[in-house]
Amino acid sequence: MTTYIIRRLIQALVVLILVTLIVFFVMRLLPGDPVLIYVAQTAEFEAMPPETLDRLRAEFGLDKHIMVQYANWVAGIFRGDFGTSIFYREDVGTLMLERFPITIHLGFLAVIIGAVFGALAGMLTAVRRGKWLDKTVTPLTYGGLTIPVFLLGILLIYAFGVKLGWLPISGYTSPLDDFWLSTRQVIMPVFCLAVFGLAANARQMRSSMLEVTRQDYIRTAWAKGLGERVVVMRHMLKNSLIPVITLMGVGVSIILGGSVLVERVFAIPGVGSLFVSSIFGQDYVVVQAITLVFAVIILMVNLIVDISYAWLDPRIRYG
Amino acid sequence: MAELLKVENLKTQFNTEGGVVKAVDGISYHIDEQEIIGLVGESGCGKSVSQLSVMQLISTPGEIVGGEVIFEGQDLLKYKAHGSEMRSIRGAKIAIIFQEPMTSLNPVLTINQQLTEMLELHLKMSKKAARERAIELLSMVGIPSAKSRIDDYPHQFSGGMRQRVMIAMALSCSPKIIIADEPTTAVDVTTQAQLLELMKDMVERFKTSLVIVTHNLGVVARYAQRIYIMYAGRIVEEGTTKDIFGKPRHPYTIGLLKCIPRLDEEEGRKLVPIEGLPPNLINMPPTCAFLPRCSYKVGRCFQESWPPLKHLHGQHYISCYANTEERTSEPAAR
Ligand SMILES: Nc1ncnc2c1ncn2[C@@H]1O[C@H](COP(=O)(O)OP(=O)(O)OP(=O)(O)O)[C@@H](O)[C@H]1O
Ligand SMILES: [Mg+2]
Numbered sequence: 001m002t003t004y005i006i007r008r009l010i011q012a013l014v015v016l017i018l019v020t021l022i023v024f025f026v027m028r029l030l031p032g033d034p035v036l037i038y039v040a041q042t043a044e045f046e047a048m049p050p051e052t053l054d055r056l057r058a059e060f061g062l063d064k065h066i067m068v069q070y071a072n073w074v075a076g077i078f079r080g081d082f083g084t085s086i087f088y089r090e091d092v093g094t095l096m097l098e099r100f101p102i103t104i105h106l107g108f109l110a111v112i113i114g115a116v117f118g119a120l121a122g123m124l125t126a127v128r129r130g131k132w133l134d135k136t137v138t139p140l141t142y143g144g145l146t147i148p149v150f151l152l153g154i155l156l157i158y159a160f161g162v163k164l165g166w167l168p169i170s171g172y173t174s175p176l177d178d179f180w181l182s183t184r185q186v187i188m189p190v191f192c193l194a195v196f197g198l199a200a201n202a203r204q205m206r207s208s209m210l211e212v213t214r215q216d217y218i219r220t221a222w223a224k225g226l227g228e229r230v231v232v233m234r235h236m237l238k239n240s241l242i243p244v245i246t247l248m249g250v251g252v253s254i255i256l257g258g259s260v261l262v263e264r265v266f267a268i269p270g271v272g273s274l275f276v277s278s279i280f281g282q283d284y285v286v287v288q289a290i291t292l293v294f295a296v297i298i299l300m301v302n303l304i305v306d307i308s309y310a311w312l313d314p315r316i317r318y319g
Numbered sequence: 320m321a322e323l324l325k326v327e328n329l330k331t332q333f334n335t336e337g338g339v340v341k342a343v344d345g346i347s348y349h350i351d352e353q354e355i356i357g358l359v360g361e362s363g364c365g366k367s368v369s370q371l372s373v374m375q376l377i378s379t380p381g382e383i384v385g386g387e388v389i390f391e392g393q394d395l396l397k398y399k400a401h402g403s404e405m406r407s408i409r410g411a412k413i414a415i416i417f418q419e420p421m422t423s424l425n426p427v428l429t430i431n432q433q434l435t436e437m438l439e440l441h442l443k444m445s446k447k448a449a450r451e452r453a454i455e456l457l458s459m460v461g462i463p464s465a466k467s468r469i470d471d472y473p474h475q476f477s478g479g480m481r482q483r484v485m486i487a488m489a490l491s492c493s494p495k496i497i498i499a500d501e502p503t504t505a506v507d508v509t510t511q512a513q514l515l516e517l518m519k520d521m522v523e524r525f526k527t528s529l530v531i532v533t534h535n536l537g538v539v540a541r542y543a544q545r546i547y548i549m550y551a552g553r554i555v556e557e558g559t560t561k562d563i564f565g566k567p568r569h570p571y572t573i574g575l576l577k578c579i580p581r582l583d584e585e586e587g588r589k590l591v592p593i594e595g596l597p598p599n600l601i602n603m604p605p606t607c608a609f610l611p612r613c614s615y616k617v618g619r620c621f622q623e624s625w626p627p628l629k630h631l632h633g634q635h636y637i638s639c640y641a642n643t644e645e646r647t648s649e650p651a652a653r
Contacts (some may be wrong), residue, residue, distance in 0.1 A: 077506075216422040222376055223417075224437045224488075225409035228401055238427045312429060314472040
């Protein structure tokens, strides 16, 4: 097991190096100049002499050869220095520390809700296949898989925020400051983030439960005289979860991607909206840093998923 | 000995898209206390479905459409399929060993977990007592170093050992009846013989009745006191093992006997397979289902519906119009 984890970590490192290369060079390939975009927003742009622009470029190291820039960036990361945002004029590490807790708060809730309620819905629809619960919930999962997140967000805002006035339509408050307000604010964005995972987990869980139901060992369990709850929870659940766990890795990437849209729609100052504004501002360093952290999260989640297989299925032993 | 289980005119069908499959079409049989009976027939003739019906373990599209299963004076089919009365029978009073040892144990639970849950459920044992008992049962069925192997998972056991675990599981609550549904089909011949001997010893020790379901008459010859021959969802001949092997009267039984090798016969006897295939159980003709493959058929077979069971003598019954008696003493010359 340990050797397996070490091997996986080395693989992850290789992937990360590739990610840094790709994000670094793709950002530089885009037309435009972050310094220009930055100064264009300030009033004295017209009056700015070219020397000042050059001085700014030098300040951010943008005058150096691109390979040197890459090397400096990577070297910085190892020292824990993600560079300075051209746009915010702030240390990127500090910037991310402000923004990431918000995104992680929403994303974590979305993952948990998607996993728990998705699996539960799949389980119940499978156990009551063809009954009213199945007939209502299963068609809904098609919707959950296909509805665009921003559209869902706008519809929710319209219905629950504007028409019914039950929930605040935007903003974010830390649960440590005002738990009740914070909870009301995150309900809609978390639902938007979770909806794909909910639907995907429910569908996968339903079909794998139905598959497990037909297995001989389930017939054995019934033949022992066990009640339905024991048969389902003890004999079916673990077996059915194995394919569902695979989706978790994908689910986390989808939630990270979704946060970019959802934070925009609900005006939440998380890392997703920072990411969007940094792309438009060509704030290289910020985009690079966020991409890197996203990549680390996704790689770690996938590693955890693979390890949890071994816990779920004793036939799997990693060497 | 007193009668323990009586199955009366049991009918089970599968409502498939292709039509209604009459998998079990009105079978009746009984088993006495501490008796071993054999239920023999070709693959697909409804042996497993009939036994699963007794336990009410038929799931959609299957459906038990008629009959009675009288056990200890109660008709089990009156109980709700997964209700508490039926569940208190399953495993506790009637246990079943399935034909696929490789897939009949749950791959993600340990042997201990799978053995003890019945003891805890039916005998209300504590976890600790159940574990002790499970180890005892495993050693009894011949699992070496049961104490250390009880926490293994099924995939760490061979097919023969898993079937021993299944036997231990079936015995665990000292049921009145054990149904062994082709328990030895998936293992090699040596293991097969060992498992059968083991089961025989165990049912004697536990004073349990045993239903051996098999497609191989040879398997039951040594163990069963009475034998039921099944064909296309019905019982076509029943009798003591002596009747069936000594004076088989149904053309199908005669055919089955011709295709098993025997040691007590003169050399040079040819093994003759029964020609043709078993019928499709959808849209069966009203006449005898064995008719197309029968070499004894008479005119009446074509006109009348499936013959009812006819009493010959003692416990010997057949479902046949033809007079097979004078030709059974020597195999049909070819
Ligand atoms: N789920 C099902 N759906 C449709 N038909 C079924 C189903 N299960 C069983 N059958 C049909 O019922 C008939 C009897 O099957 P059964 O399993 O009892 O045969 P068997 O005598 O046990 O054969 P084998 O020796 O192969 O185990 C078969 O013809 C089969 O096609
Ligand atoms: Mg069978």
